[in-house]
Structure formats: structure tokens, C-alpha cells
Amino acid sequence: MLIDLLSLPPDQEFAADVAIVGAGAAGIALALQLSRAGIDVCLIESGGPTLEAELQSLNSGENVGLPYYPLDVTRNRVLGGTTATWSGRCVPLDPIDFERRSWVPHSGWPVTSADLAGDYQLAAELCGVGEAKFTDLWLEAGLDDPGFDPALVQTRFWRMKAQRFGEAFRAELEASPRVRTLLRGTVVNIDVAGDARRVTGLRLSTPAGVRHRVRARHYVLAAGGIENARLLLASSDVDKTGIGNGRDLVGRFFMEHPKCRTARVQTDNPVRLLEQLRTTYPRHMPPLCPSLVLSAEKQAELGVLNSSIALYYRSMPGVTDAATELNAAWKKGQWWPEGAGRNLMRLLPVLPTVPGNLFRRYVRRRALIAQPKALYLLVRGEQAPNPDSRVRLSQARDMLGQRRADLDWRLSPLDKRSAHAVTELVGAELARTGLGRITLDNWLLDGTDAWPTGADDGDHHDVLQGGHHHIGTTRMSADPSTGVVDANAKVWGKENLFVAGSSVFPTSGWANPTLTIVALSLRLGAHLARQLPIAEAAAA
Numbered sequence: 033m034l035i036d037l038l039s040l041p042p043d044q045e046f047a048a049d050v051a052i053v054g055a056g057a058a059g060i061a062l063a064l065q066l067s068r069a070g071i072d073v074c075l076i077e078s079g080g081p082t083l084e085a086e087l088q089s090l091n092s093g094e095n096v097g098l099p100y101y102p103l104d105v106t107r108n109r110v111l112g113g114t115t116a117t118w119s120g121r122c123v124p125l126d127p128i129d130f131e132r133r134s135w136v137p138h139s140g141w142p143v144t145s146a147d148l149a150g151d152y153q154l155a156a157e158l159c160g161v162g163e164a165k166f167t168d169l170w171l172e173a174g175l176d177d178p179g180f181d182p183a184l185v186q187t188r189f190w191r192m193k194a195q196r197f198g199e200a201f202r203a204e205l206e207a208s209p210r211v212r213t214l215l216r217g218t219v220v221n222i223d224v225a226g227d228a229r230r231v232t233g234l235r236l237s238t239p240a241g242v243r244h245r246v247r248a249r250h251y252v253l254a255a256g257g258i259e260n261a262r263l264l265l266a267s268s269d270v271d272k273t274g275i276g277n278g279r280d281l282v283g284r285f286f287m288e289h290p291k292c293r294t295a296r297v298q299t300d301n302p303v304r305l306l307e308q309l310r311t312t313y314p315r316h317m318p319p320l321c322p323s324l325v326l327s328a329e330k331q332a333e334l335g336v337l338n339s340s341i342a343l344y345y346r347s348m349p350g351v352t353d354a355a356t357e358l359n360a361a362w363k364k365g366q367w368w369p370e371g372a373g374r375n376l377m378r379l380l381p382v383l384p385t386v387p388g389n390l391f392r393r394y395v396r397r398r399a400l401i402a403q404p405k406a407l408y409l410l411v412r413g414e415q416a417p418n419p420d421s422r423v424r425l426s427q428a429r430d431m432l433g434q435r436r437a438d439l440d441w442r443l444s445p446l447d448k449r450s451a452h453a454v455t456e457l458v459g460a461e462l463a464r465t466g467l468g469r470i471t472l473d474n475w476l477l478d479g480t481d482a483w484p485t486g487a488d489d490g491d492h493h494d495v496l497q498g499g500h501h502h503i504g505t506t507r508m509s510a511d512p513s514t515g516v517v518d519a520n521a522k523v524w525g526k527e528n529l530f531v532a533g534s535s536v537f538p539t540s541g542w543a544n545p546t547l548t549i550v551a552l553s554l555r556l557g558a559h560l561a562r563q564l565p566i567a568e569a570a571a572a
Contacts (some may be wrong), residue, residue, distance in 0.1 A: 034206050036080070037217045037238045044244045046212060048077055049247035049564055051234060053219050053256035053263070056113020056426050056503060058532040058553045060205070061158055061491035062195045065557035067210035071564055074246050075211055076236065078218040078255075079109035081198070083116065086239055090218060090430050093258075097421070097440035098496065099485050100288075104407035107256050111215065111260040112198020114256070114500065120194030121544040122161045123320075124551070129414075129541035135335035136446070138285065138417035141538050142510040142519035155550035160200070160318040161318045171423055173312040173320040174397055178465050184200050185461045186327050188340070190544070192311065192319040217244060220434055222251070222267035222275055222529070231529045237432050239251040250560055254532040254553070257286065258504025261423040262437040263536065264506065264516075264523075276506070276516045276523040283505050284440065287540040288498035289416040290447060292483060294455040296475060297343070297407040299468035305407065308467065309343040310399040323412070323543060337414040337450035340542040341458045344493060345404040348548050354378035355402060382546050409458065409470060412492055413449045414542050415503075416444050423505050441498075452476045499546050506535040520559045521552065532556055 037044075050066055052059045055077035063075045079087045090145050091104040099187050100106070108114045125145065127547075132140030156164040169189045170177040180187065207212050217236040225232050234246040253260045261283040265274035298303050311321040323340045331338055354375035381403070421442040425435045452472075459470035475484045483496040508517020512524035517536050523529040532553045534545040 033211070034202075034213045034215060036215045037236070037244060038240070040244070042244070043219045044243045046074050046214065046244070046246045047194070047268040048072045048212070048246070048248045050250045050252060050560060051076065051246045051253055052075070052252045053200070053234065054113065054253070054259070054533075055111050055213060056254065056256065056533075057115050057197050058252035058549050059252075060201055061155070061553040062254060062557050063211050063530055064201060064204065065554055066392045066560060067208045069557075070562045071210065071561065072250060073211045075205070075213040075235070076098070076217050076219060076246065077109075077111055077213060077215050079111065080215050081111050083108060083110045087216065092430070093426055094207050094438045095156065095441070097439050097442050100439060100441050100498060101500065103258065103437070103439060107258065107502065108552045110195055111196065111202065111213070115195060115197040115546070116291055118194060118546065120192045121325075122156065122159050122192065122547040123166050123188055123190050123543045125165070125541040125548050126149075126325070126328070126338060126542050129332065129539055135330070136337065136416055136539065138419070138514075139539050140538045142508055147546070148555065151551035151554045154546065155547050156191070159547060160193040160195040160535050166191065169320055171420045172317060174314060174315055175312060177468060178308055180324070180461045180465065183327055184330055184457055187322050188325055188543075190323065190450060191317070192322045201520050214246075215473070218264060218432060219255075220432055222263060224267070224270040224275065226270065228525070230269050230527050239431070241353055247533050249564065250528045250530065252530045252532050252556070256305040256533060257505045258423050258437050260437065260531055260533065260554075261505035262425065262435075266424050266435055274527070276526065278525070281507070281516050284419045285417045285504040286421045286423055286441060287417065287503040287509050287537070288441060289540060289542065290411070290413040290415055290451070291493070291497045291499060292411060292451070292495065293344075293408050293410040293473060294341070294411045294451055295459060295470040295472050297462070297470050299407065299542050302345070302407055303401055304402045304466050306343065306345060306404060307398050310398065313393070313397040315397065321544075326454050326457060330457070334453050336453045337446060338542050339411055339413040339417060339450045339454045341413065341454055344410050345408040346408070347402045347404060355400070355515070368418060369484070378416060379387060407468070408493070409455055411455060411541050412440070412499065413447055413451050414540050417504060417507075417539055418442055418444050418448045421468060443481075443483065448476070448481050448483060467485060482552065499544065501534065501539045501540070503534045503540045506531045507538045509538065521556050530556060530560070
């Protein structure tokens, strides 16, 4: 059932087998799996069914490192979490991402890609993208294989479906007798026993400051890479430096996927190249979009990270923005949204292309192409783990009296060198196959470790950005001296506290994290089910 804490009197206490903090992809996937196994779950969401400005303000904090998105808009406090606004790009991490790489400091997971194989398939189904297959999909995409040398450059395909977890699974959460979903309840403290070995409860507050409490046998933090770290650091009643932070690792190793334009592409046939390397819409499966990565062998030879390259283009001024705004509104069922007239006027210069684009999109099942004026390559980089890139507690406090989280995002020389290497090799393969020729952007050639920051020229790719992916602040490790949680995502030194989500990733890879977030949540669910006798009774 869904319970709005605003409707209850103060000092309510809720009990469950497992309490989960955060109802995003990680929390909902875990709650569904546990409830289906007969385990009682209390799922706690700071937000409500829809985004609310007052609750979003709890996310506010300062960016004290590299320029980044405002922290109150780069994550969502709402049922479904950031899946309420994500693009739906699903792809797993590559096997090399889990390995200890001598050229990547602090790399290596205590689990392997093979350990997650079954979980990835279940995660793909939960995310609505079907089969967990992400390579060798040229035929399914209706495209010719461009013939890149696999010893150098390989192709991964995003399977794309923006599954809104809060909408897709709300009915099951409401109907399940095993799940109580508490809305508008923000966890303000994790209570720990005097011997510091166990969590004994969670203290909650509504936006109005009304307090409640949750007790469980096991507790899982699934509130995102920034909030998981903030909660652990702020809960310092017993563990004076914060829960799990005896070695000063909570909040460290914050990673993103640094994203920026790296090269201009020249080609005699831009439409052909765009159709080859942009999204396609097969009738029998989710949309597919290729991305180019270096082979594992080439990464090792060059000593670079697992970064990816995609093809983008710039249309006539205003055309892309107008089309994007209209498309977003139409997807929501708003056939004449605010500003529709203005946007349609901005599209007048490309009206002659409409018949061809309709044929391209609905007959040939390819992406729309609005008079490309410039083509370029965009890197989505793996970020090397960096202990100085971190989330810290601020001295500023939110409306509930809790210390806010500040972000100090930092990159390293390896990040830029890797972006340079993958761009050059992809460019060489484009030239060899006759698809195009590249000219590297000047920032890759300036002899510094800096990425372009500041104002962009309007296409939003000319300066450093991220993917709204918050990774690595409670990293998984084989040893308590090098991480915050173990291979089962249990906080070192705590018997009943676990962490779910991309904050446990020791490395980020290039891949969007949601599919791996869900896979790891399902793996954690299986582990918790083995710990709870009720699961055995339900199975019997």
C-alpha cells in the first residue's frame, strides 16, 4: 500500500523485515523482488507521487569542484526516483570494467561480470528492454555492419525504453500486502546500537517536521550516490565520523561520465553516416542506438579507460531545440503545448524535409534528421576512481535542520588522455571505412589536463558535462580498508545495513548505470532472501 505520511498523526512506528530508503530504480526493484518472496518491506520515499519543489529543495548543495548541474535538479525526490526523467538507455558494464587494471588506480570489483549474468537478464526485463543482448545487433537494427576492426573498435548498443518505475510498478506496490510505501518521509538519521554493530532504526521527518520511526531486521540505503553518502556521514551519534566511515572512505571516489564534444566530422554523405550511427526503431524490440568503444586489448595496450564515442549533429539554429520541446510534450500527450506555435515557426526552414523524414522514421524505422549543418563526435568517458573527487557534508542546513551535501567533482589526467585516445582511434576507423574524416577539437591538443568549462555556444555539448550519474561514493571492496561495503553490498562492520545503487560501483565504465543498478539490486535481494527464514517458508 501507499501511505502518505502527511495524513498521519505524529510518532508513528512501522516495522518490517527489510526497510529500504529510496524508491527509485534500485529501491523499487529490490522491494518487488523481496515482496514476491514473501518478505515484508517498508519502502521509504522522501518525495510524493509527482515532483514537488519543496521536497526537491532538500537536494540543494554547492558544487565546490568542477562545474556541474545544480544539485537540486540532477536527482529526483519522487516515487520512481530519477527514472521519472531518464532517457531509458540500458546497457551493461563490460567485463573489463570489473577487472583489476594495473593502469587504473583503485580499479577492480569483488564480483565479476559473469556473477551478474543472470541478474542482468532479469534487470533487462524489469527495465522493459527485453533480451539482455547488447552486441551484434546491426541486423536487428536494420543497418549494415560498418566493418570496424574489432581488434580496435567495437560496438555496443543501447536498448532504449524510458521505463518510469514509479508509474510502471505503482499498481503492484499499492496492491502488495507485503509492501508499505511511505511517501513524503525523509530519513534524517540512521540509529545504531551502542556497540556500533547493528542498525536499530530509522528516524523520518515529513516536510512539516513531523517525526516517525521505522524498525526492521535489515536496512538498505537506495537513495542515490549523493544521498547515500550524506546519510551515512550525517548519522554520527555512535560512529563519530559517520557510519561505515572509519577509514574516511564514505563520500570519496565520486564518479560521473564526463561528456564533451571531441572532434568535428567531415563526410560527403552526412545523412548516410547519421543513419548508420544514430537511433533506429525496430518494430519487434526497443529502439537501438550504437556506441563505439575500444577493445579491451587496445585499452590495455594504450593504458586508457573504457570510454565511448557517439555521433551527434548540429542542425540549423533553433531547429533541434524546437523539435526536442515539441517531441517531449507530445510524448506526454500534450498535442498543443505552451509555446507550440513558436516552436512550429522555428521548424519552418526544415518543412521541405518533413515527407522524407516521415518515410525515414515510420517506414525505414530510422531517426529523424533535420538538415545537419555540422557533425561531431561526443565522448562519454569512464572516469578513473579518484579519492579527492567526493561528496562532503556542508555547514549549511536544509529545512529539516539536516546538513546539506556539497559536491567536489574532480577529474584526472587519465580521463582526458582516454578521451583523446578513443576519439583518435574511432576517427581512424571512420576514415578507413570511408564513412568520414575527423578534426580533433583544440582542447584535446592544448597540452593540459583541463576540459572545456564555462559558457557553451548553444548546443550544450561544447563544454564539460556529466550524465546525471552519481557513482562510487560507497564503493564495494574485497577488504574493509579499501571500500565501504562488501561483495554482498553490506556495510563493513555492520550486521544488517546494506547499500544499493551506483554508489557501490568501484569503477564506472562508460555505460549508463541504471541496468547495472537494477541487476545489483536483484542480486542483493537474493542475498537478503537467503538471510530471512520467512523467505524459505514462502518458497516451501
